[in-house]
Amino acid sequence: MVEVSPREGEHTLRTEDIVQTIESLGESVALVMFSGVNYYTGQVFDMDAITKAGHKVGAYVGFDLAHAAGNVALHLHDWNIDFAVWCTYKYLNSSPGGISGVFIHEKNASDTSLPRLAGWWGHNEDERFLMKKGFEAMPNVDGWQLSNAQVLLQAAHLASLQLFAQAGMPQLTAKSKKLTGYLEFVIREVGQNSHYPIEIITPTEARGCQLSLLVPQEGKKLFDYLHTHGVVGDWREPNSIRIAPVPLYNSFEDVYRFGQILKNGIQQG
Numbered sequence: 141m142v143e144v145s146p147r148e149g150e151h152t153l154r155t156e157d158i159v160q161t162i163e164s165l166g167e168s169v170a171l172v173m174f175s176g177v178n179y180y181t182g183q184v185f186d187m188d189a190i191t192k193a194g195h196k197v198g199a200y201v202g203f204d205l206a207h208a209a210g211n212v213a214l215h216l217h218d219w220n221i222d223f224a225v226w227c228t229y230k231y232l233n234s235s236p237g238g239i240s241g242v243f244i245h246e247k248n249a250s251d252t253s254l255p256r257l258a259g260w261w262g263h264n265e266d267e268r269f270l271m272k273k274g275f276e277a278m279p280n281v282d283g284w285q286l287s288n289a290q291v292l293l294q295a296a297h298l299a300s301l302q303l304f305a306q307a308g309m310p311q312l313t314a315k316s317k318k319l320t321g322y323l324e325f326v327i328r329e330v331g332q333n334s335h336y337p338i339e340i341i342t343p344t345e346a347r348g349c350q351l352s353l354l355v356p357q358e359g360k361k362l363f364d365y366l367h368t369h370g371v372v373g374d375w376r377e378p379n380s381i382r383i384a385p386v387p388l389y390n391s392f393e394d395v396y397r398f399g400q401i402l403k404n405g406i407q408q409g
């Protein structure tokens with residue numbers, strides 16, 4: 141397994157370095173597997189460019205979209221991505237342990253000769269209960285199903301997806317850009333006026349909802365202050381706070397109030 145790291149002194153990956161790594165490994169690469177959005181930095185990767193680079197050396201290209209699904213615009217089919225997986229309990233609100241999502245590109249889904257982890261639910265539906273020997277994959281994404289999916293989990297997920305469909309991803313991402321842009325503004329204001337060192341490591345030009353902040357090591361106290369004052373974020377050792385205003389249910393007023401709480405938290409030291 142070959143990993144790609146940020147350059148010395150940088151926090152996020154450059155697309156050119158990812159592409160160059162794939163090119164230099166050439167045909168020895170079987171699979172390019174990346175996240176769509178990095179969980180720690182909030183960086184959105186150029187999935188289109190990574191997929192093209194992977195295909196150029198004859199590799200399959202897959203993405204882990206745990207932090208991307210419901211967060212940023214995805215064009216998996218158009219980007220020609222081979223497959224993708226995601227959980228639905230983050231931006232898609234389907235609760236911990238919720239059902240997972242899988243994308244298999246049409247070109248792979250219809251190829252029943254591809255090796256797979258086969259389960260009876262992926263077998264040709266017309267003959268599923270004839271109990272014949274052998275496995276005959278359904279010639280679409282259903283051919284990758286392993287077994288029954290949990291109905292209660294699907295019900296929770298359906299309710300969430302209906303809300304997403306009603307709001308519309310284009311509207312949500314448009315609001316998200318403004319909301320996270322406003323969050324960035326508020327954090328910079330508070331940081332400047334208090335001289336408390338907060339570094340935003342999430343790239344402005346490649347991000348979804350989330351901003352990852354580097355704070356001094358005693359920043360855990362600040363995080364705890366935020367938490368006890370109603371801000372639900374995430375602390376990562378040794379010095380990072382992740383904050384993600386989501387367009388479906390967070391408002392600009394929420395972000396403003398976050399700024400007030402942040403300011404008070406810093407003043408309390």
Ligand SMILES: *Cc1c(COP(=O)(O)O)cnc(C)c1O
Nearest residue numbers: 175179204206207226227230240
């Ligand atoms: C949350 C997350 C997952 C999902 O893992 P589960 O096994 O569904 O809990 C996968 N990949 C990344 C990067 C994640 O952040």
